[in-house]
Amino acid sequence: MNITRLTPDPTGLVDWPTLSNDRKSVVTVGVFDGMHRGHQAVIGRVVELAKQYDAFSVVVLFDPRPGLVHGYAAAHDGAEPGDDVRDVQALTGVDERLRMMRDLGVDQVLVVRYTLAFAAKSYRFFLGQMVGKLGMRTLVLGQDAAMGKDRAGDVKAIATLSAATGVFELDVVDDRGPGHVRIPADAKPQMPSEWGEPADPFAAMTKAELRAWSKKHQARLHRTWSSTNVRYLLGQGRIVDANEILGHRHAIEGTVVHGEERGRTIGFPTANLDEATVTGYLPVDGVYAGWLVDMGPADSADGNDDALTDRVASDDKARIADGSPWRWPAAISIGTKPTFSEKTGLHERVVEAYAITGDWLELYGHRVRVEFTGFLRPQVKFDSADALVAELGRNVEETKRLTA
Structure with a gap:
């Protein structure tokens, strides 16, 4: 697996490498924090299609997490985090994600430093770069993926662009897992008070009790297979449930x-x-x-x-x-x-x-x-x-x- 680090210039432009003059690529884009089962499904599909088309399997990996960059900027008058700022909310470091991508059979990983200027580019411009520079013939995404300025490039918008231009295909993977879970809007780590692996507190609730709990805690729906859910479970000491979602x-x-x-x-x-x-x-x-x-x-x-x-x-x-x-x-x-x-x-x-x-x-x-x-x-x-x-x-x- 070839790993390339790319840093956007001050205007947000990336000097993308030319992977080949005649061989196409199957590409996916994201943070892939935790490399849970949903992420593995998306990347596995990239590798599968790349083999089918005799193309490169390519992952464009953003680092640091967009959530860290935007959150830090909001709290520091628009400044961006430096290399000395630890991302304590990240489930995994980049090296761990790269190991798993290598094991999944990915050919190329482009680690792009996520900056505010880069984030301000439209999804149309970004995807144009993927087609022109990386030779993207197929883009693989999870069902609720979104990219570009204001996250305007959701699956529906990208599907429309793909159909209108005809220069790349969109392949959407069901990466949600077994439905959704509700997580309190103000969820904080809470150490269990009892000995032994904590049980799912919602397992014994009736639908009415779960609705009342959700209303009281302003709980929001999240995919079961999501980094947010894994982070929540680890914050409650529920290691077994978190590992089940991670698949490791x-x-x-x-x-x-x-x-x-x-x-x-x-x-x-x-x-x-x-x-x-x-x-x-x-x-x-x-x-x-x-x-x-x-x-x-x-x-x-x-x-x-x-x-x-x-x-x-x-x-x-x-x-x-x-x-x-x-x-x-x-x-x-x-x-x-x-x-x-x-x-x-x-x-x-x-x-x-x-x-x-x-x-x-x-x-x-x-x-x-x-x-x-x-x-x-x-x-x-x-x-x-x-x-x-x-x-x-x-x-x-x-x-x-x-x-x-």
Whole structure:
């Protein structure tokens, strides 16, 4: 898979590459945050049609997320976020999305830096560029896709343009999944109060009760297969339901740093992730069962390495694969430190993973991947160190069961 990064000029124009003078392309466009089952259906269709037509399969991937860019601009007098602004709402980093696209068989990924000037271009102009520069013969989209200035290029408008011009075909994929769900307009992460994987709170509601709940919380309809729904579920500790929509385990990545090392003193040494390096959406505070994967030494800080290439290297697949020698079952804790941070003035969230292995792991300075399998319990304060150790022992045994 070939990966190309493209940055629009100040007017929003992109210097698109010429992929071939005689070979056409099947193209899809979007953010694909989370790479859930709906995204996989769209990209799978691109690959399928490209093989059928002997064309290139092409994904135009926007980074950062449009939601981050427009939200940041609204809060900062029209300014755009710099590279130092973390997107804490993104389900996955770009490297994770690229890995999955590679595994799906995509030929070309064009990673376009999303800017306000680029967003101001009309969908007609954008699609004209796709046809003229990339040789697009077919555009594949999900059912509620929209693009261009003011998102005017929805599926209906693009279908009309396709029929009127005859220069490209539109192929629409049903990427909704099993219908829709209602999510509160003011939904916020809420840590479960009980031990064990949370149940769907709406499963036992009657239609009348669900209507009353929706009205009270101003709930909005969202596709079941959507990044918004996955984010909501992770914010409620519902890992199993989120993973079902994703079609894979939700994961984050970060660099291991020295922590307070209290875990060592009680027999549970943990890999502590530097929050500033974490990519991927952090589920709500709590203790989870999952996996810890050693991705190798973090990229050097000499400014010359290309993270986009390094983190989609060929050996990543071997490291991430189930059964690889670089992965271990892990009990994972997410929570806030009570100590005051002089750097931010805030209580920072900490991610700690205890790898269940008989070997000593030296992971400081390594990039690691943390995958979530299930919710174990909320964060609670224990009366003594002995009580904490006993509970951690139970968490380890439950993790072994869930990851067997």
